[in-house]
Amino acid sequence: VFAAPVPRVAELRLEVVGPEPTAVRLSGAGFAAYEPLDVAFDGVRIAERAATVSGAPAGRVAVPAGTPPGAHEVSVTGRVSGAAAAATLVVSGPPVPR
Numbered sequence: 001v002f003a004a005p006v007p008r009v010a011e012l013r014l015e016v017v018g019p020e021p022t023a024v025r026l027s028g029a030g031f032a033a034y035e036p037l038d039v040a041f042d043g044v045r046i047a048e049r050a051a052t053v054s055g056a057p058a059g060r061v062a063v064p065a066g067t068p069p070g071a072h073e074v075s076v077t078g079r080v081s082g083a084a085a086a087a088t089l090v091v092s093g094p095p096v097p098r
Contacts, residue, residue, distance in 0.1 A: 033054065040075045046064060
């Protein structure tokens with residue numbers, strides 16, 4: 001009997017950078033060490049970052065210009081481990097400047 005591999009459980013946290021949400025800083029856990037990570041905003045890939053030696057997502061990511069107010073999903077997927085995590089970013093002001 002063969003069992004399917006169990007996906008890694010990952011965690012993503014966002015920290016808003018600056019007074020307006022023009023960028024977020026990534027942190028969390030559960031990815032492979034130094035793993036390349038695909039970062040998506042509302043399902044659209046916007047960046048590639050790398051995990052730290054401890055498997056934490058790291059780096060800053062710009063919020064796409066023109067993002068309207070409301071809840072938006074930021075997700076990170078590991079290219080090696082397949083681990084995935086998402087967090088919600090709430091934009092409460094006018095659309096993000098272009």
